[in-house]
Amino acid sequence: MNTQQIIDRAEQHCNKQGSRLTSKRKPVLAGLLQADKALSAYELLDYCKNQCGANIPAMSAYRILTFLKSEQLAHRLKLATINLSHRLRPRSAIVFELRAMPTSERNHH
DSSP states (O other): OOHHHHHHHHHHHHHHHTOOOOTTHHHHHHHHHHOSSOBOHHHHHHHHHHHHOOOOOHHHHHHHHHHHHHTTSEEEEEEEEEEEEETTEEEEEEEEEEEEOOHHHHTTO
């Protein structure tokens, strides 16, 4: 099954649940499906911008990832804290690493 077919099935799943796989959610799910590793929200934003031409704000990415997790289309692998440097002011940000859940695994959760 290719990425588009999986996205189509995910969209059908969401419709049955009374939710929507919106045009902003689809490229994030595509990024998870096409990745060969778990991705942080910021890596997904880069993917969406570079591969799909979609500029998604960081807060939207976190909401989208939470939505995909709640719909059992993705799951969180781990939670990490990283240090970000912005004009010499270090700060911490939480990075969710998610990967699209295979169909067989989705049926068991």
